[in-house]
Amino acid sequence: MKKIYITLSNLIMLLLVINVINFSSEIFTFSQYPGVQIINFDQNIQRAKFESELQDFALQHGILIGRRIVEPNKSGQTKFTYALYGNKELPHEIIKANNESIQNSDLAASYLVFEGASSLSTLKEYFEEYGANAIVIPATSSFQNAKNLYLHSSVIITLAILLLTYFSLTLIQIIKKAKEIAIKRISGATTKKIYHQLIYHDIRYVIIMIFITTCLSGLLLKIIEHSTWYLFSITFYSLLIFNSIILFLNLCLSLILYIYTDQYRLFSIIKGKLPYRFLLIFMLFGQVFSVFILGYTIDQSLTLADSLHTLRKASNKWEGNAELFDIKFGLAPLMNSSKHNKQSFKKWYSFTQEALNEQDAFFIKVQNNGLEVNEFSDPAPIQDANLFNKVIFVSPNYVKREKFDLSEERIERFNHLSLGEFGLIIPRELQDSKNQIENYFMDYLTTFSREGVENDSKILYDVKPITFFSDRLNSVFLYNTENFSKETVSNQQYLSQPIIVVMSPESTGSTLPSYMHWMINAAKNIKYTGYDETISLLKKYDLYSKISYLVNSRQTYLEKMTNYKTNLVTHLFASFFACLSSLLLFICMNQVYFNQFRRDILIKRISGLNFWQNHQVYLALQLMIFIIAFGLSMILAKHKVSVLINIIIFLLIALLSLVFQVKKENRQSLTLLKGA
Numbered sequence: 001m002k003k004i005y006i007t008l009s010n011l012i013m014l015l016l017v018i019n020v021i022n023f024s025s026e027i028f029t030f031s032q033y034p035g036v037q038i039i040n041f042d043q044n045i046q047r048a049k050f051e052s053e054l055q056d057f058a059l060q061h062g063i064l065i066g067r068r069i070v071e072p073n074k075s076g077q078t079k080f081t082y083a084l085y086g087n088k089e090l091p092h093e094i095i096k097a098n099n100e101s102i103q104n105s106d107l108a109a110s111y112l113v114f115e116g117a118s119s120l121s122t123l124k125e126y127f128e129e130y131g132a133n134a135i136v137i138p139a140t141s142s143f144q145n146a147k148n149l150y151l152h153s154s155v156i157i158t159l160a161i162l163l164l165t166y167f168s169l170t171l172i173q174i175i176k177k178a179k180e181i182a183i184k185r186i187s188g189a190t191t192k193k194i195y196h197q198l199i200y201h202d203i204r205y206v207i208i209m210i211f212i213t214t215c216l217s218g219l220l221l222k223i224i225e226h227s228t229w230y231l232f233s234i235t236f237y238s239l240l241i242f243n244s245i246i247l248f249l250n251l252c253l254s255l256i257l258y259i260y261t262d263q264y265r266l267f268s269i270i271k272g273k274l275p276y277r278f279l280l281i282f283m284l285f286g287q288v289f290s291v292f293i294l295g296y297t298i299d300q301s302l303t304l305a306d307s308l309h310t311l312r313k314a315s316n317k318w319e320g321n322a323e324l325f326d327i328k329f330g331l332a333p334l335m336n337s338s339k340h341n342k343q344s345f346k347k348w349y350s351f352t353q354e355a356l357n358e359q360d361a362f363f364i365k366v367q368n369n370g371l372e373v374n375e376f377s378d379p380a381p382i383q384d385a386n387l388f389n390k391v392i393f394v395s396p397n398y399v400k401r402e403k404f405d406l407s408e409e410r411i412e413r414f415n416h417l418s419l420g421e422f423g424l425i426i427p428r429e430l431q432d433s434k435n436q437i438e439n440y441f442m443d444y445l446t447t448f449s450r451e452g453v454e455n456d457s458k459i460l461y462d463v464k465p466i467t468f469f470s471d472r473l474n475s476v477f478l479y480n481t482e483n484f485s486k487e488t489v490s491n492q493q494y495l496s497q498p499i500i501v502v503m504s505p506e507s508t509g510s511t512l513p514s515y516m517h518w519m520i521n522a523a524k525n526i527k528y529t530g531y532d533e534t535i536s537l538l539k540k541y542d543l544y545s546k547i548s549y550l551v552n553s554r555q556t557y558l559e560k561m562t563n564y565k566t567n568l569v570t571h572l573f574a575s576f577f578a579c580l581s582s583l584l585l586f587i588c589m590n591q592v593y594f595n596q597f598r599r600d601i602l603i604k605r606i607s608g609l610n611f612w613q614n615h616q617v618y619l620a621l622q623l624m625i626f627i628i629a630f631g632l633s634m635i636l637a638k639h640k641v642s643v644l645i646n647i648i649i650f651l652l653i654a655l656l657s658l659v660f661q662v663k664k665e666n667r668q669s670l671t672l673l674k675g676a
Helices: 002-031 047-061 099-104 120-128 142-149 153-186 191-223 229-260 266-270 276-312 315-319 331-337 342-358 396-402 408-414 428-449 512-524 531-540 553-606 616-636 640-667 669-675
Strands: 035-040 064-070 080-085 110-115 133-137 324-329 362-368 390-394 421-427 464-470 499-502 526-529 547-552
Touching: 002 080, 002 142, 002 153, 002 191, 002 229, 035 120, 047 064, 047 080, 047 120, 080 099, 110 120, 120 133, 142 229, 153 229, 153 276, 153 553, 191 229, 276 553, 276 616, 276 640, 315 553, 324 512, 324 531, 324 553, 342 362, 342 512, 342 526, 342 531, 362 396, 362 512, 390 396, 396 408, 396 421, 396 499, 408 464, 421 428, 428 464, 428 499, 428 512, 512 526, 526 531, 531 547, 547 553, 553 616, 553 640, 616 640
Parallel strands: 390 499, 421 464
Antiparallel strands: 035 110, 035 133, 064 080, 064 110, 324 526, 324 547, 362 390, 362 526, 421 499
């Protein structure tokens, strides 16, 4: 049984590791090489001169340097290519960038050293001579990446459950073998020989499993087209770590058995007496943990199922919006942009203005559970916080798409917002609060009318609302593809009865806060229509090098659906094994309990005590375990009633297991009493 479980658990861990590597192969490949990260460059740098001198630097030091380029692509998958400096041989897993990508990409990027042994500090100093802000990035070993794999939440949960179940199986084996080992020792077998055989078989089988799963990993990596020595070694070390933990756990439990089966306890063990208190402590902790994990994974499964249901409700809506794209920034371009002046912000402002006006892009920013602090200053005090629980900031094109039962004349009015004007679409049920809502957003949007970002900056224009009411705000589609925090909209795709604020680059004007607002939201909250059109527009404003890639919004939505399905299956699997390990530990406790107290239990039964009276101490102990574990689960649980129902069902199953064990003991009671 234990060998079957070791085989099964190794295969499960192998699939988990391969899955993580498949989704993060580019990141792992990047991490194996040392390099220097450029955060920002002097904007006046001469590109041709810099690249020519970097080529000379690489040749002088006998190294191959690669500047990482994140290629925009429709699929949204991370794809790295490299501009190369030097004449060393290129590693086969590295893709050389084409000339267009090299010329259009940002110089502020990661520079990796593929070949050669130049000091990273020397390379860093070289970049700093050009006014760059540089950070040394050391290479990450495959063993370190293997350890990092175990930081993934799905891997942590699976590992904990697999080890706990293995602990339960090993404990059962110890209980069964204790008497056998004691008899062997009395018969003259040496301790060394007994435990050498016991441990040797486990070690040999684990080594065989490491070999088999490592070979399988090579085959799987080849199938998914990530067959490199570095990724293979990550898989090997991951499996080695897992099996080392299994062996360590096995050795610890075997050592406990060795210590207990000394010559002073041999006859007690043969009679059926085991280290009750010692084993009980182990099992109590294991039982509390397994029941807690059971409650936690059930709650997480329900949460994931809710999120999946929320996403599925929008499937038809997304089906008709397959042409939408989101911009994604890389780290260096994003940090580099924050250092630039007003001219850089204005580029993004002009870009978003043309995208919104000429290419049917639209802006939508959702703020749920109250207005948050905006980009530049605090909003005015809220008199009625509940009034502003649901707010959506949008551009006129969004209103044109969704209609909201507004007349064409009113929709057209939003398309021609002048400086300082903003639209308000208020649910009909809030029409009595019209003045309060208008006054609040006038104060809130005055930020954009200031000359600078400081609160005491000069106000350049007045803010004026254009307000309409609507009865068709019951189900407002959010086009949500972001991983918002729990305080905002999470995976929510629709919002009921929100206040909609309509704004445009023209209405916020040519102020620094306005420029910064549209630059910040260019990647976060604007949906672009057409891949090629957006790329062309980025190149027009010399912003193409600042982005990593364009992601198809619907593709992102579908990937989120897939991720939630995968996580749901993982947590259901974890719930199953948590239930299994809890039952195994419960069976262990039953065996220890009856082995230790057979005579006392039988005497009480003959004295006329019923089931509850006979086992009240043991049942009270088990109840305490469930209360502690259940309490811990309920603290973290969102679906408290569902968790309670599942744990009650599990408790009933455990109780039935005890009743079955009691009946089995009763059938053997007379024989056991005579032999006691």
